[in-house]
Amino acid sequence: MVTPPLLRVAVVVDVGQEVYHVGDEAIGSATAQALQARGCQPVLFARQPSLVRIPGCQVEPAPQITWDPAARIALCEEAEAIVAALTAPDRSSDPAETLLVAGVDLPDDPFHAPASDLAVTLDRVVAVVASCDAVLVAGGGSLNSTYGWLLAQRCLIARIARRLGKPVALTGQTIGPALSFADAPLVADLVSSAVLAGVRDAASRELVEGLGVIGVETNHDDATVLALASSSVRDRRPETDGDSIVATFSAETFERGGDESYAQVARMLSRLSRSLDRPVVFQPHMQTTSRQGDGDGFHQDGDAAVHRRIADLMPPCGHEPRLEQIRDATSTVSSYQRAALVVTSRFHPVVFGLASAVPVLAIAANGYTAARIDGAFTNWGLPDMVAPLTALADPAFDERCDAFLAAAPSLSRYLTRRQPMVRADLAAWWDHLVAALAPELSSPLVGSGAPAVNDHVRVPETLSSEKELIPDALSPWCDFIRRYAASLQRSVEEDRVVVDTYALRSLRRVADPAVVTLSPATPDDPEVPAVNEIGVVEAGLDHEPLPIARPEEVEAQHIDPGPAPLPPATASLPSALSTSAVSLEDRPPRVAILMRTKDRPDLLARALADVWHQTFTDWRLILVNDGGDPDPIRRLVGLVPAPARSAITVIHNDHSRGMEAAANQALHASDSDYVVIHDDDDTWACDFLERTVARLDAHPEEAGVSATTVIVYEERRGEHYHEIGRAPFYDDLTDLSLSDAMTSNRWVPISFLYRRLVHSEIGGFDEDLEAVGDWSFHLRLLERFRLSRLVPPDGEALAQWRQRPSVSGVEGNSVIAHQREHERCDGIVRDRALRDYVEREGMGLPLYLAGLAAEQRGFIHAESLRLERRIDELENRTAHLGEVLDEILRTVRRTEERVLASGLRERAHRAADVMRGLGKG
DSSP: OOOOOOOOEEEEESOSEEEHHHHHHHHHHHHHHHHHTHHHHHEEEEEEEEGGTTTOOEOOOOOOOSOOOHHHHHHHTTTHHHHHHTTTOOOOOOOHHHHHHOHHHHHBBBTTTEEEEEHHHHHHHHHHHHSSSSEEEEEEEEEGGGGGGHHHHHHHHOOOOOOOOOEEEEEEEEEEEEETHHHHHHHHHHHHHHSEESSHHHHHHHHHHHTTOOOEOOOOTTTTTHHHHTTOOOOOOOOOOOSSSSEEEOHHHHGTHHHHHHHHHHHHHHHHHHHHHHOEOOOOOOBBBBBTTTTTTTTTTTHHHHHEEEEEEEHOOOOEEEEEEOOOHHHHHHHHHHHHEEEEHHHHHHHHHTTTTTTEEEESSHHHHHHHHHHHHHHHTTOOOOEEGGGGSSHHHHHHHHHHHHHHHHHHHHHHHHHHHHHHHHHHHHHHHHHHHOSEEEESSSOOOOGGGGOOTTTTTTHHHHHGGSSGGGHHHHHHHHHHHHHHHHHHHHOOOOOOOOHHEEEEEEEEEEEEEOOOOOOSSOOOOOOOEEEESSSOOSSOOOOOSSSHHHHHHOOOOOOOOOSSSSSOTTGGGGOOOOOOOTTOOSSSEEESSSHHHHHHHHHHHHHHHHOHHHHHHEEEEEEEEEHHHHHHHHSSOOHTTTTTTEEEEESSSOOHHHHHHHHHHHHSSSEEEEEETTTTTTHHHHHHHHHHHHHHOEEEEOOOOOEEEEEETTTTTEEEEEEETTTTOOOOOOOHHHSSOSSSSGGGGEEEGGHHHOOOTTTOOOOOOOHHHHHHHHHHOOOEEOOOOOOOOEEEEEETTTTGGGGGGGHHHHHHHHHHHHHHHHHHHHHHHHHHOHHHHHHHHHHHHHHHHHHHHHHHHHHHHHHHHHHHHHHHHHHHHHHHHHHHHHHHHHHHHHHHHHHHHHHHHHHHHOOOO
């Protein structure tokens, strides 16, 4: 039998990172083993090849993509141009110069790699992919917008492979749940163009099908290969086997629960330790590599720091908890196989435990974790096993834990019976995958039982179909978990961004970072879901309003006599800032987001996605279309998934009323504790609301808070906005003072969250001002209230004030495009304040100050004239010195020429003497 040729497979996998992740190394090792067992030669793309610990593989540097959404998406779109330039026969030896000449604008990202380094890496990537037969995007959870730079990295390499004619496959993926408008088409393109695509959980499969991609298969997490390959997997006897309870927890588990969550987990582990009479051994899964050798080569951060905190909180239980050092993937699997029980909030410890036939008690704190862990259990035929973190506070939790422990021996025997089936499923999947990558190779490469490439077999289907094999003893635990099924599903939905087919079919193009242009609905499109929409004209509605959440507001808008009076000024701080006690069902949302727009659908789509991605979700968005075309807005809001769409109210004006009038309309149409203005062209960090709300909650004496802000300069290139630069905006500002604000506006609306009750004292926004209305509002606030500045410890800018210096018209910034109007309104505000002062105090002091200012202006003018004359004198002297220098240089050149000529003559004479000597000889 002729041995088939080796298949070189370029593998994209998250290994070689300074933050060492056991699960990623397990995936990388398992992928390499599975490919090598089938006659393939894996070539790994790694972040830092020097840190890769997987033997027998060629390792190459992977491109480090910028975090900036616009830049990374634009880079993916340049894949064809990148390949064409770097494979051209007449290209320059310098990759950066080659790409620059080809018009490829590489992002320069100080957090990842400068453009020149990225160009060198891309040059190597193109060469490596060209030398391989196929590309495999190895398993993991990187295909989501939370890790958008990793998503873009995979999409870029896959597009490079397609341009070079190489097949691409995906295995063991979790997709989403966070997937922005910008990233969804990238994922859809990646998955649909793959010759085979495998996901490891039902949530990912549903999301991909929502993107309009069918034929995706379900397979086990790839690290299962490594766990099952260990010789220590055996027929366990749970009653006697297992020397410890292995516990692994991540910091993100406790992000929302805080100190109480740590205490709950500590109490749970102590109770389990007493019940099983075994110590708890904390096994880290993720830590930072130490270049100084700290802690056996790792900093004591990540899971190790979390574990120390939990161990310190554990009540006495008869056994001292042990804190282990992080280990490599193979050693980590061995530690799980020796366990009596695994307790974890991480995904891969679940995989290792199940593959080792060890009972696993899994905790999920968010939708991302819940979807992945539920997928791991379900692939072993065990649905309804994941406990949300909130369940630990349930009085019934301890009793259900006892039931789980009672069922542990049966569960271990069940998993042992499943091992051969899972091993066969994995072998079939990898046979299937290699056959898809190289269908032309002969059959010895793949097993005889490999399914056809286009059969779209869901490999673990057999596991979930035999429900009768699940131990009956698990029923109390599963029934308890089902009580929390809705909360777990809600966590997934809150983390999920794009899920419905209509949204993706309606996407026609993408811009920064989530811009869409909407095509007209076709007859087969489902109807655009209704939104809270209020039509406003001078008398009556311009169209029949759709159902809205607050009928009393519809009536008020229907009559529309003009802005309603604001509440009377009857309260003062701090009493005015206290929140009345109301039930959770009756209380309004915490934050009202006021958004003003007019005929800028590209920018509006980005703004909607920006609000949608906030980690703080207790908000209502009031969107005022100030005289623009309503149809694009209806379609854009219709794309927002149902949970968020129900929190949006849209007001349409038949003609523009101005920015401040629109803000007042939105203010009147809402009810909330806090208010913030989010104009359609600005953006936030995803935790802007979470941090600013927390600040005001903790400081009831403050009426508002402004967060750190960065100016982002951008320009439109074709159909996209691209960032072209950044500048800090008063980054040295630590306090908000009236004296500073009198000079100029020190913060902008996108950065400022404030308490609604301030309007009871200072009224609404000034509709007489066509510009600087925010500055006027801020001045009135500072006259009466205390405001604060929020500077995060990491120095991150939480708000992005986006400016387009080269753009005028509808997409321009008012502060740039209407600069004269700003100057005029600035004068109006100052003159108005001066008149108020003169009316109360008389003209004496202002008159004196005006004279003093005129005197200072005269002095400054005279000084400037003197400086101008001095500059002219210096310029003349410089010009004269330049002429003298030029003459000196000319003299030097003439001298050099004479010397050179003299030397040549001397050498000619010596040569002639030599020739004459030779002739005589």
